[in-house]
Amino acid sequence: MQKNNQKILQNCNMQSIIAPEQLKLKFPLIKINQRSVEYSQNVINNIIHKKDPRLLVICGPCSINDINAAFDYAKKLKCLSTELEDQLYIVMRVYLEKPRTITGWKGLINDPYMDGSGDIESGLQISRRLLLQLIEIGLPLATEILNPIFPQYIGELFSWVSIGARTTESQIHREVASGLQSAVGFKNSTDGNINHAINAIQASMIPHHCISIDQTGQICVLNTEGNINSHIILRGGMHPNYYPENIIYCEQRIMEVGLNPVLIIDCSHGNSKKDYTQQVDVAKSIVDQIKLGNRSIVGFMLESYLYSGNQILDFNNLSSMKYGVSVTDACINWEKTQELLYYVYRELKSILTTRLVGGPKRNDRK
DSSP states (O other): HHHHHHHHHOOOOOOOOOOOOHHHSSOOOOOOHHHHHHHHHHHHHHHHTSSSEEEEEEOSSSSSSOOOHHHHHHHHHHHHHHHHHHTTEEEEOOOOOOOSSSSOOTTTTTTTTSSHHHHHHHHHHHHHHHHHHHHHHOOEEEOOOOTTHHHHHHHHHGEEEEOOOOTTOOOHHHHHHHHHHSSEEEETTTSSSHHHHHHHHHHHHSOEEEEEEESSOEEEEEEEOOTTEEEEEOOOSSOOOOOOHHHHHHHHHHHHOOOOOOOOEEGGGGGGGGGGGGGGHHHHHHHHHHHOOSSSSSEEEEEOOOBBBOOOOTOOOOGOTTTOOOOOSSOHHHHHHHHHHHHHHHHHHHTGGGGGGSSSOTTTTT
16 A cells, blocks of 8 residues: 555655745735725625625626636726616626536636746736736636636736636535635536535535645645625526526525525536537526516626637647637626626616515415
């Protein structure tokens, strides 16, 4: 057994990397922007706890691969969010890691130059600088946590975080979520099972003790306090799960474990049957359900970019890549995004405030 362990260690090599505090000294979060992030975290927490009637909209590219295109998109989204902010609270997706079923590009942090070099230190620096610049624009930011160490480097910059369908069952991700200041959404499993996500919500709400690194990069025991702002994200599975009967079933399961039903609907992935154009139909169904009295849906997610669709990433010919087109999941374009969010705003403008405690009860249970 000992010989086997030694052989395993010989099949890899290690290199040192910048410590979190060193990265933060190089790219600091100034006080005024820290207050901005904390404000947006509180807004989202209030939406989740139904103290703020606005609808949460997590909107942006499937993944960030081009810094310039990300800025172009962010400026457009900021203008739109300002216009609609009395009814919709828009948060930009800034996904820097991508889980891979088998293989493929693993995201800006893991492979910033898209050449397979795995220059993670450069990826962390590029990503933190980007996040700070987007916060400077005035946008709240969202991401998915994949590597449990990365939050020590950039975690304080996000206003909302998701745990993906492939990692919702992971104990370490539940422990990390329990220590985050931002709200955390757990996606249902890829097969559509919601029980793992409900278990994850419960686990993340309590304190944990786990191995991590501190700000100097030293291995430490992380003592978390629990995250009361955890909730479920319905992203579909073998079949969509955003229909009224799916919502009611999910509400019931959450209430059975003594929690208040709080749902965010992912309009992409299994709910769109992997057809990015169907995200519009999913969002309109959410609008219809809210108009019929639903109170549990507090927001939705859109995969949206400058231009529609996606493109195959050619590592050998990066210069041929199209500007503002996703290299991972396909997205709706900016024009369709704007049109859809205007529609949601108009349709729900006189309805959202009635969803606070004491408002009319839903009528789709009759």
